[in-house]
Amino acid sequence: MEGRILGGRYELLEKIGGGGMALVYKAKCRLLNRFVAVKLLRPEFTTDEEFVKRFRVEAQAAASLSHPNIVSIYDVGQEDDLHYIVMEYVNGITLKEYIMQKGVLNWKEAVNIVIQICSAIEHAHKNHIVHRDIKPHNILLTKDGVAKVTDFGIARAVTSSTITVAGNAIGSVHYFSPEQARGGFSDEKSDLYSLGIVLYELVTGRVPFNGESPVAVALKHIQDIPQEPINLKPDIPQGVNDIIMIAIEKDQKNRYQSATEMLEDLYKVLKNPDMEINSGNGENVYDSPTVRMPSIGEKKAFVEDKESEKTGDNTMKKKKRKDKTTTVLAILTSVVVIALITFMIGYIIWPALTPPDEYVVKDYTGMNYYQVKAELENNKIAVEPKRVNDEKMDKDLVISQDVPPGTKLVRGGYSKVVLTVSDGPVLVEIEDFANMDYRAVEKKIEDLGLKPEVVEEYSDDVPVGLVIRTEPGEGEKVKLGKKIWIYKSLGPEIKMTKVPDLIGKTRAEAINLLEESKLTLGKIYPEDKTNTVDRIVKQEPKAGESINEGKSVDIYLEEFEVTEQKEKIVKRTIALTDPDMYVEFISVSVTIIRSDTGEEEQLYDEIKRKTDFPLTLSIPVPKDGSTHVKVYLNSELFTEFTEEY
CATH class of the missing domain: 1.20.5 (Single alpha-helices involved in coiled-coils or other helix-helix interfaces)
Structure with a gap:
């Protein structure tokens, strides 16, 4: 599947996980240029309408939630026989992997992680969504320690009345509640039970119930009383112990009734670890054992017998x-x-x-090491891992074993099985290559056994030829031979545009055309515009030339000759009669009709501020003739008059 592009935008890069229903790939969104996680429904389920329906429910349920501790859903789609969900890519590990690395967590760290999970569950419950598969495998931890709940694959609205789909109980056997084990009604309190089991495992390093089969574990959830965490780890505060025991009560009425209640106690215990916490759901039945009360008649006979004893003889x-x-x-x-x-x-x-109790060794090749380890240790067989890198086997899968399948080993003896376990392919950590010469970065990436590919990109901040960033980025780990995109800076982007044709246009028309071409109006010639008409006869640069956006264009207005014999210039002042009628900017347009030509001419057309008034107009009047003038303000006739010579 690697290299395939879904929906025309999501390029699958590598497989990063998988579950019972789906496979998860790291992908790159070509449209938004970011990494995402794509969950694909397993091929064997695409023909099963019930599984497809559940897969869609995951997207609908999770997409309605928006919380910093819940993995965001970006998109959902179908291509051919592939059903997929696009979600936030979390660069981190699962909480289960974190537990395996650390073994047992400090109680404060454990409580802080559970507070984040509980906050996410509280948000989901308020939106009428029950997760129903809370477990460390479905909790992601970022490098900054932020917990994010994922995989709403079996979540349903609170109004659902069963936890079975197609006849099978849903949930993970070590973490699900007694009511889930029985196939009964599950609600918000079922999630809190599972969260209690998670906290139990964080502070003790083990789950409260284990067994040789899922059925055996499920029965223990229903029947067995778990050992209190404080008995396994005496350094656990009493308050933490009490929170766990309340959360994993078998009777739903005795558990926390909401995530909000549990959150309150978790915050309290951070401040006062040794405080005792009670469920507050009634009396403890163990403090009031059942007794038989005699009837009135029995009580009377009982008194008479006592009196008879007192009067008996000493012998x-x-x-x-x-x-x-x-x-x-x-x-x-x-x-x-x-x-x-x-x-x-x-x-x-x-x-x-x-005869001695014996265990028959199975073929563990390809199985998860931690599942095999749990099975062997439950059968009192010692396990020794031998970690090696393997390009073909995913991390934590068993490559080989030193004891052949079918061998019989004595339980509880000195038997030991050495398992060769994959650490996955050799991973290379990406350095910070920003602001380095792209050719030097190409060489370094090649030396790391990776494949560089240069992508050119404009940047206002990074000089030409230097690296803006790489994808994958700093701190990310990739397999040998993987492609690394190097984004090389081209410097600031310079965009070109064509100069519009301004000849014959007025100054206002020229400004509009220049703005449309992302240019500005430059100088206006001649500088003395007394003897000019508002009509452009020349421009620099010329129309059609390509210049940089933002540059200016100079214009030349048409000039007319003024002679004493032919015409004279009359100055006329235009003042606003009521300035309050106008806004700050006023469009001023003046047209004239001279008696010697009889044609209407545009004398003036500009945008003026209200403070520029009164304006002085220079009006040409032909000798022995007249000029009729019309003044328009904001396209409405303001005044008209006639000047004579």
């Missing part, structure tokens, strides 16, 4: 005491004899007659 009392002593001695003797016989049969005779 009868002595005889009764002697008989009682004899009976007690006989019972004690019988108990001792039975205990001795039981000991001899159980520890001396029976072991000698019974």
Whole structure:
């Protein structure tokens, strides 16, 4: 699947995980230029309508949630037979992997992680979504220690009334609640039970119930009383111990009734670790054992018997005491004899007659090391891992074993199985190559056994030829031979545009055309515009030339000759009669009709501020003739008049 592009934008780079329903790939979104995680429904389920329906429910449920401790959903789609969900890519590890690395967590660190998970669960519950598969495998930890809940693959709305789909109980056997084990109604309190099991494992390094089969573990959830964490790790504060025991109560009524309640106690215990925390759900039934109360008639007879005893003779009392002593001695003797016989049969005779308890070794190749380890240790067989890098086997899968399948080993003896376990392919950590020469970075990446590919990109901050960034970026680990994109700076982007044709246009028209071409108006010639008409006769640069955006264009206005004999210039001032009627900027347009031509001409067309008034107009008037003038403000006729010579 690596290299395939889904939806025309998501390029699958490498497989990073998988579960019972789906496979997860790291991918790159070509549209938004970022890394994402793509979850693909396993091929064997694409023909199963029920599984497809559950896969879609995951997207619908998670997409409605927005919380910093919940993995975000970006997109959902289908291509051919592939159903997929695009979600936030979290650069980190699962909480299960973190537990395996550290073994047992400090109680404060554990509580802080669980507070984040509980906060996410609280948000989901308020949106009527029950996760129903809370476990360390479904919690991601970022490099900054932020916990994010993922995989709402079996979540349903609270209104659902069962936890079975297609006849199978949903959830993970070591973490699901008694009601899930029974296939009964599950609600928000089921998630809190699972969260209690997670906290139990964080502070003790083990889950409370284990067994040879999933059914055995499920029965223990229903029937067995778990050992209190404080008995396994005496340094656990009493408050933490109490929170765990309340959360994993078998009866839903005795658990926390909401994630908010559990959050409150988690915050309290950070401040006062040794405080005792009670569930607050009624009396403890163990403090009030069931007793039989005699009826009224029985009580009367009981009193009469007592009175009769007091009036009996001393001889009868002595005889009764002697008989009682004899009976007690006989019972004690019988108990001792039975205990001795039981000991001899159980520890001396029976072991000698019974053959040793044996375990048959299986073929563990390709199985998860931690599952194999748990199975062997549950059968009292020692396990020794031998870690090696392997390009073909995913991390934590068993490559080989020193004891052949079918071999019989004695449970509890000195038997040991050495497992060769994959550490996955050799990974190379990417350095910080920003602001380095791209050719030097190419060489370094090649020396690391990776494949560089240069991508050119404009940048306002990074000089030409230096590296803007790499993908994958600093701190990320990749397999040998993987492609690394080097983004080389081209410097600031310079965009070109064509100069529009301004000849014959007015100054206002020229400004609009220049703005559309992302240019500005430069100088206006002649500088003395007294003897000019608002009509452009020349421009620099010329129309059609390509220049940089933001540059200016100079214009030349049409000039007319003024002679004393032919015409004169009359100055006329235009003042606003009521300035309050106008906004700050006013469009001023002046047209004239001279008697010698009889044609309408544009004398003036500009945008002026209200403070520029009064304006002085220079009006040409032909000799022995007249000029009719019309003044428009904001396209409305303001005044008109005639000047004569």
